[in-house]
Amino acid sequence: MPELAEVEYYRKVWSVGTGEAVRRIRLHPQARIFRESNSTAIGQTLTGKTFTNSITHGKKMLFRFSEGCYLGIHLGMSGSLSACAKEMVPSRHEHLVLIMETCALVLTDPRMFGKVLFHQGDAPPDWWANLPPQPQEADFDQRYLNHILESHRRQPLKALLLNQSEFPGIGNWMADEILWQARIHPATTAGSLSPYKRKKLFNRIKHVCVEALRIIGTDWGDPPESWLFSHRWKRGGFCPATGKPLAFETIGGRTTCFSPAIQKY
DNA sequence: CCCCATGTTCGACA
């Protein structure tokens, strides 16, 4: 499910527990989401610590606790975060639950493609260091984008936009939305864009990221009908710009929705 | 039964 805006939304969902201590932890020790961490140690170490704040980077979240404890979460394909009454009883897919003073913070993930990391120490964790510029931030500028395009010049743009090292947080629907708004065919190779199209691509990356964060990232609102977003989910949809049928093809290994009449190479 | 899914990684291959 989650791309950068949904991730930001879920981060805020857990912020109702800010300033509270972890009273106890319930988790499924064998759940696949703990494959790169020690679930038992998480339960033992995090109990009693106070939740101080959180940040996101791309599709990753970092939750900070007292005494140098850091909980990293990636939601994978089907993960989500929620908050509920602290008397809750975890169901089958609620693999990690932090019972706080006034609420319970819950990580649900049916498919378990997500993952949980944990770190305690004076320095921040290695897995939260040397992170690339995020597309919605000011240090991600036209020059930086041009550099990315040049260094992957033979890649189809759809595949490149899904590369988390270069475009952290952009996922399948955002990549399609950006290319549709920029009127660029998703199979266009990165190195073949004219200066005009590079500028247009940059402009649409910023627009889609910033607007998605504003609309979805705050209270899970729906993007405007003028976006591809609401027309792309089922086959047989129509392009909101032309009224013509949308096309679906596998590009960069993922189902890609685009409007052939207006997205040219 | 079939196919599809907002993600990532890995091995095989050209």
Added chain:
DNA sequence: GTGTCGAACATGGG
């Protein structure tokens, strides 16, 4: 090194 492809992970929905 580049890039592509399919499979794998595990579960649910249509």
